[in-house]
Amino acid sequence: MALADYQIEQLATEFAMITPFEPTQVSVGRISHGLSSFGYDARVGRDFRILSNKGPSILDPKRPNQSTFEPLPIERDGSDQYVIIPPHSFVLASTVEYFKIPRNVIVTCLGKSTYARIGIFVNVTPLEPEWEGEVTLEFYNAGAKPARIYVDEGAVQFIFSKGFSPRVSYADRKGKYQGQRGVTLAKVKDAFDSDPYMRAFGVSSTPEPK
Numbered sequence: 001m002a003l004a005d006y007q008i009e010q011l012a013t014e015f016a017m018i019t020p021f022e023p024t025q026v027s028v029g030r031i032s033h034g035l036s037s038f039g040y041d042a043r044v045g046r047d048f049r050i051l052s053n054k055g056p057s058i059l060d061p062k063r064p065n066q067s068t069f070e071p072l073p074i075e076r077d078g079s080d081q082y083v084i085i086p087p088h089s090f091v092l093a094s095t096v097e098y099f100k101i102p103r104n105v106i107v108t109c110l111g112k113s114t115y116a117r118i119g120i121f122v123n124v125t126p127l128e129p130e131w132e133g134e135v136t137l138e139f140y141n142a143g144a145k146p147a148r149i150y151v152d153e154g155a156v157q158f159i160f161s162k163g164f165s166p167r168v169s170y171a172d173r174k175g176k177y178q179g180q181r182g183v184t185l186a187k188v189k190d191a192f193d194s195d196p197y198m199r200a201f202g203v204s205s206t207p208e209p210k
Contacts, residue, residue, distance in 0.1 A: 109156050
């Protein structure tokens with residue numbers, strides 16, 4: 001069952017689940033962010049990376065290449081700051097807020113209808129029990145025209161559900177995205193990451209470059 005506003009505020013206050021935390025909806029002249037009835041609207045930060053034509057000809061989630069993503073410049077119109085996403089383009093960004101998920105809570109990320117109505121969609125991403133970090137956001141412009149995403153304004157909504165504590169949490173298994181800051185590309189653990197014997201003796205499964 002989804003947690004209500006007072007329950008989310010309690011976790012944010014007692015366990016620093018959301019930092020910084022806004023206990024109301026901030027919406028005048030802005031795309032709303034802050035606490036809602038059954039969720040929390042998070043803001044998008046200033047770091048945007050757009051998928052480019054550079055780098056390898058085939059994208060591989062097991063072998064991410066930094067050169068495939070280029071910084072997207074921030075533009076200004078009066079007091080508004082934003083980036084422009086070209087049609088049918090994919091952009092990575094991250095939340096302003098840092099999340100620390102309690103052991104008995106699971107979180108789902110949803111896009112905001114304000115952006116969906118102009119063709120901007122966000123990938124649905126779970127935040128697992130005892131994961132922490134800034135959330136990497138994945139935006140796609142499905143429309144035929146360029147579209148704006150506003151910096152430091154609401155971009156996604158998080159829904160929090162409470163259950164029993166799992167036997168193994170994200171922190172227990174030393175998840176590869178733990179503590180991430182800013183835009184983080186895809187990662188895949190190798191044997192060195194997952195095997196305590198290999199870590200203890202400095203043995204890596206990654207071949208040495210020739």
